[in-house]
């Protein structure tokens with residue numbers, strides 16, 4: 001009797017867990033379908049090539065132009081700058097926390113990093129707008145601080161917690177015996193870090209970086225408040241840019257439901273979805289490598 | 293007989309527990325000094341004092357002096373000391389890279405950059421570690437693919453590649469099968485002419501096979517040190533006899 005009960009319990013629990021897993025997949029799939037459905041109706045009214053290759057985003061002109069090239073470039077431009085800032089800084093912070101910092105400082109830093117991750121992006125955007133933007137304007141003596149550079153600084157700041165905490169995990173999971181082996185050969189602390197610990201934890205660090213970048217490319221509020229929102233192809237880091245996410249957020253409220261403009265925003269969402277999907281896929285591949 | 297390492301009144305503690313008690317010991321040049329004794333008698337701790345690896349542990353304290361070639365090891369630059377006194381651990385720790393890189397790794401960090409010189413070192417070290425014939429065709433493969441015994445000899449080769457004077461072995465065969473063990477033992481005997489070797493082992497027979505002299509450690513104390521022959525034929529301490537004949541430990 002008891003056996004049967006255990007059997008049923010096991011069976012049920014297994015099914016429920018299976019269901020949860022499947023549900024997650026179904027939701028992602030449904031979101032994709034929804035985007036696809038809305039986006040496809042846009043391509044009935046506008047050519048895919050003009051959409052992907054067009055430089056001008058003038059949804060209100062006559063005839064309207066829906067070229068997202070400048071938006072894609074805007075997103076990538078900000079993302080790359082944010083990557084250049086946050087990756088070295090984040091990985092070095094992780095190394096410092098995992099390998100160098102004395103216990104007290106390590107604990108403090110770790111809680112600070114966790115705290116950073118918890119700040120909502122609007123708040124970061126707002127703080128950036130009133131502090132960082134004027135600072136950048138004065139520092140570089142440019143007409144407006146609302147630029148891709150300011151946005152990238154802010155985004156780097158937001159990607160740091162992800163990069164730091166996941167990299168730190170990867171670094172700490174390098175077996176102690178590797179370090180000891182290197183030290184016993186006469187390696188200095190720095191040589192051990194550079195030649196053994198970093199290479200051994202590289203797959204995990206790559207995964208951390210990809211996840212951090214995923215957050216950056218998907219970020220909306222902060223970039224909308226800080227990058228200046230001019231939809232043109234930037235010629236310097238101090239030019240304002242407009243990202244895909246900011247476009248969707250800014251224009252969704254103004255469009256007529258069911259209009260071409262409305263559908264075009266879903267088409268942007270679709271492009272964004274595909275880009276983030278690719279990034280996550282790459283991240284996942286790297287993470288899987290670490291576990292082995 | 294030249295004294296390579298002289299240990300004078302060495303005492304060691306982890307936190308407040310004393311694990312080595314007033315140890316006096318000489319290690320002679322080109323000998324294989326076997327160290328035997330039951331678990332937890334301080335053999336590993338002693339070895340790790342010689343290359344100051346214990347210093348990585350914040351709870352470790354020591355008193356007394358260790359002289360290498362007459363010079364206090366605390367006055368030698370850490371990296372130099374660890375290059376001159378190499379160590380092979382119980383578990384073979386090949387680093388997660390190719391066989392070739394495992395060996396050049398240490399040499400590179402001691403400043404050797406020339407490719408030709410490096411390949412020379414790789415071959416020479418592998419030959420000395422009796423591994424060359426088994427791996428010469430696949431130096432670019434990951435070291436972690438080698439068998440346990442091969443990895444242990446790779447670790448020996450890696451240690452040899454930085455040109456040490458002394459090599460510390462900490463139970464190098466504890467995880468190996470008899471055939472691999474025989475190979476490692478043979479390697480150690482071959483190395484004796486050029487290097488000074490300290491071999492910690494919990495296998496009394498192994499100590500008898502390869503050592504010139506044997507030291508018996510018990511609970512942090514050196515009970516007896518003598519030539520392999522004498523210690524087995526006429527041990528001067530009752531505890532040594534008990535241990536060797538297998539009455540405890």
Ligand SMILES: Nc1ncnc2c1ncn2[C@@H]1O[C@H](COP(=O)(O)OP(=O)(O)O)[C@@H](O)[C@H]1O
Nearest residue numbers: 306311329330331332333334335336337338349
């Ligand atoms: N890292 C450490 N921290 C605290 N105590 C240790 C540490 N390493 C060894 N000890 C203690 O030191 C004593 C000697 O250990 P060890 O040198 O490893 O002996 P052996 O190698 O002869 O087995 C043991 O009682 C052990 O518990």
Ligand SMILES: [Mg+2]
Nearest residue numbers: 335336337462
């Ligand atoms: Mg031991």
